[in-house]
Amino acid sequence: MLLAATPWSLGAQVPPRCTEAVHRAVDAYTQRVSPRRLVALTRPARRCFGALRSPLASPVYALEASALAEMNRWHDLIALADTFRSAGYDVTNAPSSYVQLQRLAALAKVTTGRASDGLADLRALGPLVQRMPSNRYRVELRLTLARCFRLLGDLNAADREARAAAASLGDLPRPLRDALAASTKLAQAAARNDRFDLDPSTDSSVFWPAKRWLHEADSLAHAGADPALNEAIRLEMARSMLAQGQVEAAGRVLRSLRSSNVLLQAATLEYRAEVAFRQQRHADALRFLADAEPLVPLADRVRLTSRRGEILEASAQIVAAEVSFREALAASALAWCLSGSDEALLLRRSPDERAVRGLVRVLVAQGRALEAFALQDGYRARLLALYRARAQARQQHPNTELSATLAALEAARDSLRLPDGDRHHVRLSARIQRLQARLARLQPLPPSTPTDVAALQRSLRSSGQVLVAYMLAPPLSPVDTSRSLAFVVTPDTVRAIGLGVSPREAEALLLTAAPLLASTPNAARNAFDLHALHRLYQLLVEPLALSPHQRLVVVPDGPLFALPFAMLVTNETGRFDLSRARFLVEDRAVSVELAAALRLLPARSERSDSMLVVARTDYARAHLPDLPSVNAEVRSLRRWPYAAVVMNRRALTSAFFRRAPHARFVHLAAHTDVTARSPLDYAFRLWPSDSSSGRLTVSDVLRVPLRADLVVLSGCSTAQGETHPSEGMLGLQYGVRAAGAKSVLATLWMADDDATAALIGRFYDGLRNGLPRDEALRQAQRATLTSTDGHRRSPFLWAAPVLYGDAAPAPTRSPMRFKGIVSVAVALGLAAALAYGFTRRRYDR
Numbered sequence: 001m002l003l004a005a006t007p008w009s010l011g012a013q014v015p016p017r018c019t020e021a022v023h024r025a026v027d028a029y030t031q032r033v034s035p036r037r038l039v040a041l042t043r044p045a046r047r048c049f050g051a052l053r054s055p056l057a058s059p060v061y062a063l064e065a066s067a068l069a070e071m072n073r074w075h076d077l078i079a080l081a082d083t084f085r086s087a088g089y090d091v092t093n094a095p096s097s098y099v100q101l102q103r104l105a106a107l108a109k110v111t112t113g114r115a116s117d118g119l120a121d122l123r124a125l126g127p128l129v130q131r132m133p134s135n136r137y138r139v140e141l142r143l144t145l146a147r148c149f150r151l152l153g154d155l156n157a158a159d160r161e162a163r164a165a166a167a168s169l170g171d172l173p174r175p176l177r178d179a180l181a182a183s184t185k186l187a188q189a190a191a192r193n194d195r196f197d198l199d200p201s202t203d204s205s206v207f208w209p210a211k212r213w214l215h216e217a218d219s220l221a222h223a224g225a226d227p228a229l230n231e232a233i234r235l236e237m238a239r240s241m242l243a244q245g246q247v248e249a250a251g252r253v254l255r256s257l258r259s260s261n262v263l264l265q266a267a268t269l270e271y272r273a274e275v276a277f278r279q280q281r282h283a284d285a286l287r288f289l290a291d292a293e294p295l296v297p298l299a300d301r302v303r304l305t306s307r308r309g310e311i312l313e314a315s316a317q318i319v320a321a322e323v324s325f326r327e328a329l330a331a332s333a334l335a336w337c338l339s340g341s342d343e344a345l346l347l348r349r350s351p352d353e354r355a356v357r358g359l360v361r362v363l364v365a366q367g368r369a370l371e372a373f374a375l376q377d378g379y380r381a382r383l384l385a386l387y388r389a390r391a392q393a394r395q396q397h398p399n400t401e402l403s404a405t406l407a408a409l410e411a412a413r414d415s416l417r418l419p420d421g422d423r424h425h426v427r428l429s430a431r432i433q434r435l436q437a438r439l440a441r442l443q444p445l446p447p448s449t450p451t452d453v454a455a456l457q458r459s460l461r462s463s464g465q466v467l468v469a470y471m472l473a474p475p476l477s478p479v480d481t482s483r484s485l486a487f488v489v490t491p492d493t494v495r496a497i498g499l500g501v502s503p504r505e506a507e508a509l510l511l512t513a514a515p516l517l518a519s520t521p522n523a524a525r526n527a528f529d530l531h532a533l534h535r536l537y538q539l540l541v542e543p544l545a546l547s548p549h550q551r552l553v554v555v556p557d558g559p560l561f562a563l564p565f566a567m568l569v570t571n572e573t574g575r576f577d578l579s580r581a582r583f584l585v586e587d588r589a590v591s592v593e594l595a596a597a598l599r600l601l602p603a604r605s606e607r608s609d610s611m612l613v614v615a616r617t618d619y620a621r622a623h624l625p626d627l628p629s630v631n632a633e634v635r636s637l638r639r640w641p642y643a644a645v646v647m648n649r650r651a652l653t654s655a656f657f658r659r660a661p662h663a664r665f666v667h668l669a670a671h672t673d674v675t676a677r678s679p680l681d682y683a684f685r686l687w688p689s690d691s692s693s694g695r696l697t698v699s700d701v702l703r704v705p706l707r708a709d710l711v712v713l714s715g716c717s718t719a720q721g722e723t724h725p726s727e728g729m730l731g732l733q734y735g736v737r738a739a740g741a742k743s744v745l746a747t748l749w750m751a752d753d754d755a756t757a758a759l760i761g762r763f764y765d766g767l768r769n770g771l772p773r774d775e776a777l778r779q780a781q782r783a784t785l786t787s788t789d790g791h792r793r794s795p796f797l798w799a800a801p802v803l804y805g806d807a808a809p810a811p812t813r814s815p816m817r818f819k820g821i822v823s824v825a826v827a828l829g830l831a832a833a834l835a836y837g838f839t840r841r842r843y844d845r
Contacts, residue, residue, distance in 0.1 A: 021045035025063055032227070034260055035067040042067065057084070062097040065104045070228075072262040074108035074297050081105030099125060099137055103144045110148040111297055118148060120432060135170035139180045142168060146187045155191045162187035182220035182229060185213040189236050196243040211240050231259040235267055242274060245478065251275040266295035270304065273311075278477060282315045302332045306354040313362055314476045322362045328355035352379070353725045357473050361483055369496035373487040374450035376471060380555070380595035380726050382448065387702055387738035388601070390443060395705045402442045409435040410703050451597040453494060459599050460553075461491035463772075463808060467596055468544060469555035472503040488544050489596065501539040507559040509536050516749050516796070517562050528567070528795050531575045537568040537584065551589045551774060553807070555596060561729045562720075564748055564802050565590045566781060567795035578793040585781050585799075589774035591807040594728040594737070598805070609812045610642040612663035616651045616670040616686055624685070629753035630669045633714060636761045637667060641812065651687045653696050661705050665810075666741075668696075669714040672732065679721050679730035684713075698735035706740040709810045710773065714760055719746035719802055733804055743773055743805035751800035759784055759798055767810055774807035 025041040033041075042064040046057065061084045068077040081101055102125055109118030122145055129137045142165035149158035166184040169177055189210035214237050221229045234253055241250035254275060257268045273288035289308050293301050309324030332352035356379050363372035394403040412432045460467060467489040475482055484499040501509075511517060513532035540560070546552065554565050566585035573580045584590065593599065615634050617627045637643055644663075646655045651670070660666055671685045673695070680699040688694035713719075713732055721731025728734060733746035745763070747756065759780045766776025784798040 022060055025060060029063055029066075035070040035262075038067040039064055039071075058097040058101065062100040062104075065101045069104050069108070070261045070263070072266070072295060072297065074112050077108040078105055078112070081108075095128065095132060096137060099129060099132075099141070103141065107144055107148060110151050112299060115148075115152055117437070119145075122148065135168055135172055136176060136180065138168045139165045139184070143180075143183055143187055146191065150187075150191055150194055153194075155194050158191040158194075159188060162191060178220040179226055179229065182217040182233065185217035185220070186229070186233055186236060189213040189217070189240065193236060193239040193243060196239065210236075211244070214240060228259070228261055228264070231257055231261065231264050235264060235271070238271055242271065242278070247275055247278045251279075262295050266292045266300070269295070270307075273307070277311055277314070282311055285311050298331055298334060302328050302352060302355065305331060306358055309355065309358045309362075310476050313358060313365075314480065318362050318365050322359060322366075325355045325359035325362065328352070329359065356726075357471060360471060360485070361473065364485060364496045369487070370453055370494045371450070372496060373469065373489065373494055374453050375448075376487070377451040377469060377555070377596045378448045381598055381728070383727055384594060384598070384734065384738045385601065386443070388740055391702070391705045391738075391740055393443070402439075405435055405439050405442060406703070409439060410699070413699060451595075452600060453489070455600050456489060456596050457491050460489065463551070465551045465553050465807070466490050466546060467553040467555065467593070468546075469596060470499075470540070470557040470560055472499075472501070472506055472558045472560065474502050474504065486540070486544060488546070497543055499539060499543060503558045506536075506539075509539075510559055510563055514563075514567075514795070527576075528578075529575060530569050530573055530577065530581050533567060533581075534569040534572065536563070537570055541565070541568060541570075541584065546588075549588055551772070551807070552591070553596075554590060554592050555594070556592065556728070558723065558725065561723050562748060564795070564799040565592075566778070566802075567799035581793070583785070583795070585778055586785065589772070589778040589807070591743075591774040591777075591803040591805070593805060594734075598737075609640075609665075610663050611637065611640045611644065611665040611667065612656075612659045613637050613643060613645040613647075613667045614651050614656055614670070614686065615645070615647045615667075618648050619671060619685075621688075622671075622685060624671050627669070627671070627753060629757040630714070633667075633669055633757045633760060636764065640665070640764075649687055652689050653686055653692045653694065653700065654689070656686070656696060657700075657704060661707065664707075664709050666706070666708045666711040667714065668712070672713075672715040672718055674717050674720050674731060679734070682721060682732050682735070684715060684732070698732060701732075701735040701739050704739055706736065708741045709743065709806070710767075711736045711741045711744045712760065712763075713744060713746040714756065715747065716750040717747060719748045719804070737805060741805070743803060743807065745773075745777070745801055745803050747800040748802055749796075749800050752797055755784065755797040756801065759801060763801075768812060770809055770811055772807050772809050774803050777801065777803050 021041075022045045025038065025045045028038050028041050042060055046060045046064060061080060065077055065080055068074075068080065081104075084101060102121060106118040106121035106125075109115075109121065111118075122141065125141060129141050132138075142161050146158045146161035146165065149155070149161060162184055165187065166181065169181060169184070171177075172180065192210040214233060217233050218230075218237070221233055234257060238250040238253040241247075241253065250271070254268055254272045257264070259265055259268070269288045269292035273285040273292070276282070276285035276288060286308060289304050289311075293304050296304065305324055305328035309321045309328065312318075312321035312324055329352055332355060356376060360372045360376045363369075363375065390402070390406060393400070394406055397403060409432065412428055412435060415428055456467070467487075469487040469489070471485045471487075473483040473485070482498075482500050482502045482505075484501055484503075486497045486499055488495045488497060509532050513529050513536060515527055552565070554560075556563070566583065568584040569581050570584055570587065571580075571582045573582075613634060615630050617630045619626055634645060634647060638645060644659060646652070646659070656668075668684055673683045673685060676682055680702075681697050683695040683697040683700075686694045686696050713736065715732075718732045719729060721729045721734060724730055731746075733744045736744050745760075762780035762783050763776050766779050767773065769776075771779065781798045781801075785793055
């Protein structure tokens with residue numbers, strides 16, 4: 001299959017020994033020899049070409065790459081692809097082999113932690129694959145993307161790519177079509193089964209479609225007679241059985257697998273360990289994991305070592321579990337160093353997340369709550385802190401290599417977004433890849449350091465707040481109980497409190513409570529289930545035993561990032577009886593922080609009271625609804641001292657770049673776009689110009705060194721985004737915080753325009769009166785609650801705005817006081833002038 005498009009008639013153009021070596025390698029491949037034997041044959045065939053530019057080279061490289069992939073030798077595969085690229089071979093006569101080589105090399109990069117490099121390579125192959133006559137290559141590219149997204153933990157994207165692959169099959173020849181159709185169904189089932197790894201307590205009904213897909217794949221694969229594909233399907237069948245509680249049946253299937261593929265061998269051992277664990281045979285489970293660890297790359301070894309720690313934890317071997325989790329974290333740190341990239345925005349699931357959570361649990365079990373909290377918080381928001389450090393370094397040292405690399409990277413990304421960028425997509429993607437690698441070497445992701453809890457407590461004492469950091473952890477097995485925790489940090493104590501809710505249960509309750517947060521388009525937008533909101537309060541807040549009316553700082557986790565804690569219901573009431581419901585905001589002010597350590601970072605703030613207002617209300621040219629309520633917002637903000645308003649045709653991205661770095665307060669009011677695949681491309685839609693589309697993206701914001709005390713993002717869903725376990729919601733508000741803003745007010749859903757405009761106006765009034773930022777938001781929300789009755793008390797109208805970051809007061813000079821001072825000065829000047837004139841006249845007489 002690899003060599004179907006190879007022009008063998010050109011073999012006479014190379015020495016006969018090279019042609020014979022190639023034929024021996026091809027014969028070995030068709031006879032399905034072992035991968036080790038195939039490498040032994042392809043390596044001399046590849047080397048004998050020397051400086052020749054023969055079209056036979058590409059198929060030989062592809063053969064060796066497939067063998068290296070089977071043996072799990074990913075670094076050797078990457079080196080092989082680099083050798084091919086540097087040799088300058090002509091690939092126009094054998095594009096299929098070239099695509100195969102580059103696909104496998106990209107998969108190797110993702111597997112070894114170089115996520116951004118691998119995905120960039122796969123996307124760069126897109127234009128070439130689209131020009132190829134057969135649908136086969138498009139299907140294989142989609143399947144590789146699905147596998148990469150699975151490795152990154154983005155299961156929704158993996159499922160999307162697998163379905164796109166199935167839709168691309170077209171009219172391929174029957175045997176090939178059957179094999180590829182089986183692979184697409186296998187990819188869909190694997191993405192569904194991966195959810196079991198994330199949460200073993202997941203309802204087994206979720207996996208019923210996977211069972212059907214696997215049976216269909218099995219019937220299709222037998223006709224193709226591909227042993228590796230058949231083995232992979234049987235392995236996924238065993239995983240489905242495990243997910244549905246059929247442990248004995250899964251064990252029988254796993255014991256029957258005898259694959260020569262190293263990846264399948266490692267996966268078989270890993271799931272045999274899972275079967276043994278579910279059967280309470282912990283010693284056997286640990287032995288299987290020990291056998292699997294040498295067969296997998298470093299990033300996968302982190303996962304296996306973490307699982308070993310979980311098994312030891314479940315068997316009450318707490319000290320040994322702590323050792324395993326620390327080994328996993330050490331391996332994860334090494335994997336980061338070897339990856340050559342820190343683009344963690346592309347990673348939905350960090351490789352060290354499981355180990356961090358496990359280590360936190362065993363430290364709490366040993367009564368070391370303070371150490372556990374400091375460790376957990378140290379792993380949060382590291383990428384955000386890195387972005388801030390880069391922005392400051394670029395501002396303070398503009399002539400360094402780091403600043404030049406950042407500028408070059410931004411220019412390359414800008415070029416890629418231009419209309420003619422598609423014509424140079426491959427060249428630009430390769431340049432971005434090189435610049436990212438250089439940037440990671442110049443300023444890599446900093447190692448985790450435990451949070452200074454004493455300094456944090458001093459900060460809480462001065463602000464009069466209490467901090468609650470959540471850690472939602474799934475049970476270790478379907479029969480295990482929840483292992484979620486909440487750390488309550490006061491000025492004097494640190495407590496760890498167990499919570500009886502898993503991530504899946506919290507997410508289910510959240511979507512029941514607020515269907516507008518569901519991904520399904522037919523969800524009722526304005527309905528709120530008060531019973532579910534009260535149940536969330538009982539699970540998340542009530543066990544904490546907080547002092548009455550104490551201001552609360554929440555560090556969420558997982559699905560809790562989508563929850564405005566202010567709308568939790570504290571009393572028993574009817575399911576939809578809004579008039580009797582008492583919300584948490586009526587008792588205490590609530591703000592959100594991505595990590596407690598962010599409170600301790602030095603922030604450079606403007607001393608003036610200058611405010612920048614960037615607003616767009618007219619969207620007729622963009623075929624979007626106008627925003628007339630923004631006019632009321634702008635009118636109220638014009639009373640702010642030193643307010644600079646740029647609106648509609650003046651609301652250009654260039655105006656933001658020029659003015660925002662010097663403003664103490666920034667107010668953005670416009671339509672937003674949070675539908676892009678990458679959070680870096682989420683955008684405000686400002687006014688277009690000849691040099692700009694008007695899209696102010698997260699990547700654009702990251703290049704602006706913000707020193708603002710407060711940024712208000714008055715648009716729809718400005719806080720929404722992809723949820724990263726250790727970084728929070730990666731969206732517009734995250735980009736503003738990463739650029740240096742001390743606090744951000746952003747919205748979690750598409751709220752009512754008029755209600756939001758009125759609420760934000762009250763919020764600014766509270767700021768002018770000297771209230772802390774969280775208290776100003778609370779007073780604005782309470783005013784909305786008390787001024788309305790019945791359905792107008794719905795959280796839909798007031799709970800969407802959430803304050804992220806510093807909640808301290810932001811004192812400003814009152815506009816009236818400023819005008820009074822000016823008036824007095826003018827009056828004194830006039831009096832002095834009159835007195836001078838009167839004295840002068842008397843002297844003249």
